Amino acid sequence: MRTVYKVLAYIIAAEVAVQASFVVLANAGLDKWVAGGGVLDKAVMESDEFPFPEVIGIILHGVNGGMVIPALALLLLIVSFFAQVSGGVKFAAVVLLLVAVQITLGYAGHELPALGALHGLNALLLFTAALHTARRARPATAGTPAGTPTATSV
Incomplete structure (x- = not known):
């Protein structure tokens, strides 16, 4: 179970990095589309069609962050x-x-779009916490309780 714990925590950290790549994909595609004359308005947002292919990044960001990562965190x-x-x-x-x-x-x-800054900051906190959580599951060296930093782990 210790290995499952460690792997789940590392997967959560990796998923946070994937989330960032999804957002950047969507943002880069939106920038290219707008530079080419595309207009992002309410009609586009309510349409069932994809105005540019990279919009999939927004969809994947929502699905991954709204379902996959929470399920992994609960399982952890x-x-x-x-x-x-x-x-x-x-x-x-x-x-x-x-x-x-x-x-x-x-x-x-x-x-409240200003919360986007906190959303990004919290993602970094989550990434760090998941890595720290995974590292706690390393086997203890002789005489050292699990999760205690050692000279070789610093």
Whole structure:
């Protein structure tokens, strides 16, 4: 279970990086489309057609961030009860909390765009927390409790 815990935490960190790439893909495509004369307005947003191919990045960002990452974070918390990682439940709960904050900021940003800055900052916090959580699951060296930094791990 310790390995499952570690892998899930690393996958969550990787998913946060994937989220960033989806947003940049969509933004770059939008920039190119607008530079070519495209206009983004309410009619485009309500249309069922894709105005430019990179808009898929927006869709994938929503699906990945709204369903995949939360499911992984919840699974990480469940696994943390069985993984016997020192502080594992606490750190898995922090990851899940940051995911919940991230989703809230993402949706609230539609009404208050300034929250987009906090959405980006929280993504960095989530990425860091997920990496830290994964690193806690490393096997302990002789005489050192699991999760305690050693001279070789610094």
